Amino acid sequence: MIENNVEQFTKLIPQKTDLVGFASMAESFQRLMTYYRCAIMEVETKFRVLDVQLSLNSENNPIETIKTRLKRPESIAAKIQRRGLPFTLEAIENNLFDIAGVRVICSFPEDIYRLADSLLRQDDVTLIERKDYIQNPKPNGYRSLHLIIEIPIFLQNEKRMMKVEVQLRTIAMDFWASLEHKLRYKKDIRNVEHYDQISQKLKACAEMSATLDSQMEAIRNQIEGI
Numbered sequence: 001m002i003e004n005n006v007e008q009f010t011k012l013i014p015q016k017t018d019l020v021g022f023a024s025m026a027e028s029f030q031r032l033m034t035y036y037r038c039a040i041m042e043v044e045t046k047f048r049v050l051d052v053q054l055s056l057n058s059e060n061n062p063i064e065t066i067k068t069r070l071k072r073p074e075s076i077a078a079k080i081q082r083r084g085l086p087f088t089l090e091a092i093e094n095n096l097f098d099i100a101g102v103r104v105i106c107s108f109p110e111d112i113y114r115l116a117d118s119l120l121r122q123d124d125v126t127l128i129e130r131k132d133y134i135q136n137p138k139p140n141g142y143r144s145l146h147l148i149i150e151i152p153i154f155l156q157n158e159k160r161m162m163k164v165e166v167q168l169r170t171i172a173m174d175f176w177a178s179l180e181h182k183l184r185y186k187k188d189i190r191n192v193e194h195y196d197q198i199s200q201k202l203k204a205c206a207e208m209s210a211t212l213d214s215q216m217e218a219i220r221n222q223i224e225g226i
């Protein structure tokens with residue numbers, strides 16, 4: 001895994017640096033990625049704790065699944081290049097806030113806000129950015145709550161602040177987003193005939209799944225007498 005990362009990193013060095021300089025840059029990059037991995041573990045644990053605690057009040061766990069991912073070196077390089085930034089560790093850390101990603105799949109929309117509020121009330125969590133694509137879906141129909149947060153990780157001799165992107169969605173929102181992503185990336189659908197019609201159909205599916213979410217939530221609330 002580590003060897004594979006270093007190998008990928010090798011391809012990203014823009015100009016020939018001397019061997020010592022290269023080795024030290026590769027090592028620093030690897031270290032930074034390890035810090036992001038630690039930040040992912042911290043945030044995942046926070047959600048697991050909230051899931052256990054919130055499930056004490058009702059019979060159900062609000063979290064269905066948690067998926068985590070570390071952005072691949074090629075994707076980091078591509079984004080840095082796209083933004084016209086230099087390929088330095090400072091530029092990566094100060095500009096890319098989605099290197100560490102935690103996706104929390106919930107059963108019901110209300111659980112999303114309950115979890116997000118509980119997370120943001122914790123005194124070691126700082127909110128950097130919040131995008132509510134549930135209240136304000138994207139024009140294509142995409143729904144999720146996105147948070148960029150900063151949390152500390154505690155290392156041997158220092159405390160380091162790390163940014164993590166958190167996406168909270170329901171099973172239905174995740175189902176739609178996964179399939180839409182697959183369709184969009186399988187083929188560049190912008191060049192497909194009837195692109196507008198396809199977009200309309202996808203958007204209609206997103207709206208149907210939102211209706212499903214609110215109806216399922218209404219049933220849950222009826223059952224639990226909320």
Ligand code: GTP
Nearest residue numbers: 098131138140142146167176177178179180181182
């Ligand atoms: P980037 O981080 O450069 O993508 O721009 P941004 O910060 O404006 O992105 P935003 O916070 O809106 O979304 C970032 C992530 O949300 C993406 O990497 C996807 O995981 C997810 N996402 C956003 N929009 C869509 C969408 O239309 N469809 C799907 N399937 N996923 C989306």
Ligand code: MG
Nearest residue numbers: 097098146165
């Ligand atoms: Mg982003």
